[in-house]
Amino acid sequence: MSTPDGLDARTDETGVWVDLPRGAQDRPVDLVFDEQRIGSFWLERDTVARGAERFWAWPAPLRPHLVGRTRLSLVDHATSAELFAEDVVLGAPDDPQQRITVADGQGNPLGLDKSMRLMRLFADRSAEHLDPLLDSIEDVLTALRSAGVHAFIAYGTLLGAVRQGGFIGHDSDADLGYVSAHDHPADVVRESFRLQRALVDMGYPVTRYSGLAFKIFVQESDGTRRGLDVFGGFLREGVLYLMGEVGHPFEREWIWPLGTASLEGRDLPVPARPERLLAAMYGESWRVPDPAYQFETPAGTRRRLNGWFRGTRVQREEVWDPYYSRAKGRSQERPSDFVRWVRRRERDATTAVDVGCGTGADVAFLAKHGVHAIGLDYSRRAFARKQRKLARRGLPATFRWANLTEVRSALVTGALLSREPGPRVVLARHVADATNADGRANLLRLARMALGGQGRLYLQVLSAPAPGGNPLGVHPIDVDALVAQVEASGGTVVARHDLAGERPGPTDPGATPYLCRLVVQWPQ
Template sequence: MEPAPPAGDLLTALSVDDDGIAFRGTEDRSVDVRFDDQRIGSFWTQRDTVEQGPGRRWRWPDALRPYLNGRTAVTVLDHVSQAPLGAVEVALGTGEGRVRVADAKGNPLGLDKSNRLRRLFASRSAEHTEPLLDAIEKVLGALTAAGVRPFIAYGTLLGAVREGALIGHDSDADLGYVSAHEHPYDVVLESFRLQRSLVELGYPVTRYSGIAFKVGVREGDGRMRGLDVFGGFLRDGHLHLMGEVRAPFRMEWMYPTSTTTLEGRELPAPREPEHLLAAMYGPSWRVPDPAYKFETPPSTYRRLSGWFRGTQANRERVWDPFYLRTHGQQTSPSAFVRWVLRRERGRAETAFDVGCGAGADAAFLARQGIAAAGFDYARRAFGKRAKAARRGRLPLRYQWMSLTELRSVLPLGVELSQVSGTKVMLARHVADATTAYGRANLLRLARMALDGGRLYLQVATAPSPDLPYGVRPLDLDAFLAEIDRSGGRVVARHDLTRDTVRVRSRIDAGTPDAPPYLTRLVVQWP
């Protein structure tokens, strides 16, 4: 395969293989990729690539790789001017036939801004987009009748204001509204009232969070189309709009609404839409960018999650499916809890197992006469054991809690601090399975609850095929620094190799000089 001819300073020495597109260039710009005459996707030449030798490489997104079999002419174009920057004929995969990126019905697919393959608006005729526009008008009318003032939002608003049309590289439609309420609690109540009104009108609704949901609209051919509805409100001089916006804002920029034209239809828009578009897409929103990536500030994400997303974070996508597959069955106590018991027998009166999972360790401690409580944010994990505990006579209970929600951690910390007697807390593969925020809250909870008692931790410190599901090895020095900042003192530390620890209820054969991959810590707060 010969490299394409040079294309100026932006992109030279273009080559294509099964791993992606390689080139040389130092300018960062949005470019489009075509296979033959079909636009496949877009990327930024510096931001979305990795360094490779003297040049850069854009790796094929995972969603695209199953289609990379055959020959095709790969062309890279400047997105704004559509000037070709390089082209090459290439054989990918088997090299047989022509590469075709399409759905089962032969409709062309393209990568959206999240690198998911979708049927994009650029490949749809007016006949196909008319039902979408009808659905937008219907749901806007239903929301208005329910008592809010909706408008088209995000990419739908951007396309209408900038081009008067649906954006070619987009694939869905978004609506929004700004509540008259200022308190999150009232905004959530209003959102659920909107949902009930829509359901009464016959619309199926799927909820994303406290103030965001999807409305299903059935088209003439029987196909169900979903429209996302994002709620928002003003508080402390800032607009908070799900999806994820927090920006200085004035209500007079929003209401009374104006209108804008989308594919020949007049639809409601914010009174001064440029302010909302700048909050959504930045000051350069007028310049088309099919590879646009919205980077949510961590403070905004935490704020909106705390108000509206609650217990959803990572649970429905990761942990509920895991416990559904495994039926929540950890039937035998871990080697870790046996180690804790050897150190605490005859001393500890109460034990709190944070991130208890299926709850076997808490049940084991209760059978030893220690009052035990297991806490986890995936109820599916301990559900069966919780029912059995309520029926039995053991000093055992299970309770939901989430380390990534301060409103969950603080009340529980106060409650556990009132428990009298000698207390210990266990956290086996919790610090290495949660976020930095979750680790900070784990240490906060222990400091509040233990009153001089001990926190027992087991964390992974190196990769290993034996690590439990969802665990990511920690930088131990960084974690020790977190403990120190919390006021805690490590009073014992044990580094473990495979020949010194039982993992998943079996002894793994190790070598005498095997490096440690697990560390157990005992922490106390004065």
Template sequence: MPAADRRGTTVSRLRVDDAGVTLQATDDVPVNVLFDDQRVFSFWLLRDTEERDGERFLAWPPVLRGFLSGAVRVGLADPSGDEGSTWAEVEAVLGDGEGRVAVRDKQGNPMGLDKSMRLMRLFADRDPDQLRPLQDAIEIVAEALRRAGLEPFVAYGTLLGAVRDGDFIGHDSDADLGYVSRFEYPVDVTAESFRVQRDLEAMGYRVQRYSGLGLKVMVEEGDGTSRGLDVFGGFLRDGQLYLMGEVGHPFQREWIFPLGTAELAGRSVPVPAEPERLLEVMYGPGWRKPDPAFKFGTPASVRRRLDGWFRGTRHGLDERWVRERTGDVAKPKSGPSRFARWVAEREPDAVLAVDVGCGRGHDAVWLAGQGHRAVGVDYFPPDLRRAQRLAQRRGADAAFRWTSLTELRSVLETGAALATEPGPRIVLARHVLEATNPAGRRNLLLLARMLTRDQGRAYLQVIVEDGEAAHRRGLQPVGVGELERLVAASGGGIEELVRLSTAEAELPLAPGEGHLDTVRMVVSWHR
């Protein structure tokens, strides 16, 4: 939050069209986007927009595009909700222009985007009776955790709402619990978390595990609805508090224990002894001011520690879910892709074909049908299960392996296992390099080298030009120069590089997105 008072913020020249929102603004502050007075999502006027000819532009969140057809009054308003807080509004006609835009579920309930940009029914659009089952679930899970030997408290947005407002935050959609272990070593804290999971399951609860220190406890409500509460574990060591999710910060034990209480929508909930200190660590010194567009700025060092200690082989799954919601380009829903056909034409004699980032397996299953022994590699378990079922239905000689490119041990294990398969071998990777991080790119080329050195090639298809259309899909294009550097660093050589049209690349584009510059590259590690 800048020094300027939000009441002095000026928003002007607001325009709305099918592409997004264009405006001019004087300050970088959060703003609510209203559709006919219904809050739909939020953003920061400068941080989340791009400069275009002296104005600011924000593309519509992809998850909203299916709703953007009809007339609508779009307003930009101060999240603090002070009187006269709407800074600008304009009447617009989007899509085919029929009827009015309504962001609602199939039952007609209003929906909006929460802090994670998920389209949900938010607390602000629910009445107190509808929130009682969630309050019951908080009490039930907290008591179950106490029976399992922990001292739970409400955390993150639930703690913020209780301390700041005495209520649930209107733009939130779920509830969180946390606890601080009595242990101080990661291995002991992890062992305790698994013991707690077993205890909860023995009590009859269904538990989903996010990581070595993150759980979701499912509670069955009276009408049979299943509600999940996230439980974030933490511990204190050497004067530092580590709390799963986002926290790694100097902290004192007496700021947590003994637990106190606060009121949340008329009920008492457990909170840390000095909850303000934890809220400042989570949300910064400006936590008392509403910010529905808040983004956690977790230091890279903290993220690396939490990844290494607790997330392990789960690292990266959140990014995959984001790409699924924003228009994943990994594999077509039915195959094969033109890329797979192109590779198969060039390598009719390959014995083993390894499809990295295989998604739901359509290319791998098709390659098996062409006479290859096919192995699909991916790190999203639901896709791997779908791929296995597809292979079984079609009687294809295709197998599927879980592998995380961001974990060297996972890559080495997969490489060592598949290197025993007969050759020659080929590796395919369609839009994988730009969907992972730098370590994942290096490890992909390492895996390809392990499998194809002296008896095969790797075939890569990559978006090479940075742009809005790629970022909307959660991708980070890799330029041709960077590709050449990565290949050279791996000890390989580029045999061929082919530039593709958007149609040849099979990349679906939304109206006005232009194009995505894409290349196909053939790499070998022949001595």
């Protein structure tokens, strides 16, 4: 169906298809269901070519809501002109009159933010709902100032204040930033951790993103638990580096002394030349609204920021957190054959540590058998649901975040686990083959510390490509090289099992082994 503007489009269960005329100017459009804006995308930049058409796939967070009937339209974001509209039915609704609803459990409308997450957007929140957020911003700015840095509103929050004096309608969160007086990465990291400790002492829960960025949680007056991102920055050799996207030539006078700008009627601190920072963040076109803006950080800036501050977060936000947010990732509730095999061999173990526990299905299996089970994973999102469920049932299970590619995390976690009662066992199913050489070294270091000579480490890895495809993030490794790495750590491989499938036992004589299980011990 097309409109007088000439945009031909159609929708199906997979997404939106647009027949974009040759030479047509690319532009952002709003996706609207029954007059509710759901999200935005650029007709060419954010779509892929499929034959003569352009295709925009339904984002994963939106798909569970796509059951029912709606009037779907595409609206030019700049002019509000309706470019396309039709009544559609998606999914298989029980009631043919059921309308598609994109809302939270309380009925609050949700929309896609710039990261394609379904959130409560500012456009759908009243001034009454925004006041607690503004109170939180002022509260955290004061806390940061008392901790020793002069912070200011940043990114989309700064953009909205300068461009329109209020929150951007298609935004969903608030960002703060500060520029350190230090000019060396090591010094600004030390300062960032000092700030975190000071904020924790003030009673604020804090979670860290990287060596120079963290989130502060504030309990708002309406009961909402709000997280405010704090991005640290510093000037070095005439360049401003500000987490998480900026590496741009800059002058000190463009930051200090701080000025103010009005945000929803409140005067909040901003850099001395806020337009300079906005140009560094969004480019010279920052004054033109773009509801589907995507940061295009130069490769050199990304390499520096990763190397200095966040190199140990590799693949978490790109792979593991999104995976465990999807139904497929959350559905892994059955205990593995591996944990059953380990349990049969370790009947006397009173404490078990599952490294790379994922959703926690194996942790739950061990806890149900009376074992004090501890799950470790890089993604808190992976085990969050199981952690709540097992806590409600009072089972002997705990979960901790751990990062095998960060030496400090491995050492601290290993030290804590060494205090657990024995005899112990450590399990690592598809961990050594899902990390790098440093991660494997830290896995062995953590296991040796946790066991303290009182138990064994059980490993399962891919030794060849798996029939039907490898598990997400897993790749076959050289088992002989892994054995050599174990021996270099002071350990001994006391058993090795090469399998042609997940279940041990008789297999087709013609089947090629692709799984390997190792049992490792260290001397007391």
